[in-house]
Amino acid sequence: MSRRLAEGMPPTPPRAAGPAQRAVIALGANLGERADTIAEAIADLGRLPMTSLVAAAEPIESVAITLGGPDADAPRYLNTVALVDTRLAPSLLLGYLHAIEGRHGRERRERWGSRTLDLDLIAYGDVRSNEPALVLPHPRAAERDFVLDPWLSIDPDAVLPGVGTVADLRAALPGGTA
Numbered sequence: 001m002s003r004r005l006a007e008g009m010p011p012t013p014p015r016a017a018g019p020a021q022r023a024v025i026a027l028g029a030n031l032g033e034r035a036d037t038i039a040e041a042i043a044d045l046g047r048l049p050m051t052s053l054v055a056a057a058e059p060i061e062s063v064a065i066t067l068g069g070p071d072a073d074a075p076r077y078l079n080t081v082a083l084v085d086t087r088l089a090p091s092l093l094l095g096y097l098h099a100i101e102g103r104h105g106r107e108r109r110e111r112w113g114s115r116t117l118d119l120d121l122i123a124y125g126d127v128r129s130n131e132p133a134l135v136l137p138h139p140r141a142a143e144r145d146f147v148l149d150p151w152l153s154i155d156p157d158a159v160l161p162g163v164g165t166v167a168d169l170r171a172a173l174p175g176g177t178a
């Protein structure tokens, strides 16, 4: 393993992608010391190169959604959303998110399985992408109250690019006011 990867950094030093873009990052944890892990991961985001942390929502607790639906027997999640302004290109930012997950013991065993830390790139400016390695905006964000609720709490006017306002999306979900 290269020294940079061993230190949890992508192998190629970052190059600026142009003007800073607002990126929305969802964080989730349902194993280990969840609150500590989330707080450390947010601090990690603030230390990324060419990136500044704009806001982080108060974490919320939610039942684990598994491939079989909500699972009351699975460890509950803490979820939050952070906003950053970054000049890292989207794929590079995702690489750093994976490195942060790795530093906090993330293991990839099963889809939607329990995890010490999950970081999803929900949106990056207005960028739309259908590359399997990076779909933007995140294709399941609109149906996740554990993403929309903390996002709304720090940006009531938020928009999921190409989809709609976060307030409207949240209102259309169970527990919303549509």
Ligand SMILES: Nc1ncnc2c1ncn2[C@@H]1O[C@H](COP(=O)(O)OP(=O)(O)OP(=O)(O)O)[C@@H](O)[C@H]1O
Binding pocket: 094, 108, 110, 111, 112, 113, 118, 119, 120, 121, 122, 131, 132, 133, 134, 135, 136, 137, 138, 139, 140
């Ligand atoms: N917007 C995105 N944010 C994070 N990962 C993404 C995104 N789009 C595609 N991916 C890809 O999805 C793969 C699986 O990611 P991950 O392990 O976080 O999935 P998951 O958390 O189990 O499920 P979900 O994607 O529904 O949250 C990653 O390897 C990554 O390349």
Ligand SMILES: Nc1nc2c(c(=O)[nH]1)N=C(CO)CN2
Binding pocket: 027, 028, 029, 062, 063, 064, 065, 066, 077, 079, 112, 113, 118, 146
């Ligand atoms: N409550 C909750 N459930 C989930 C979550 C999550 O962050 N919170 N993440 C998942 C895969 O990303 C699958 N299920």
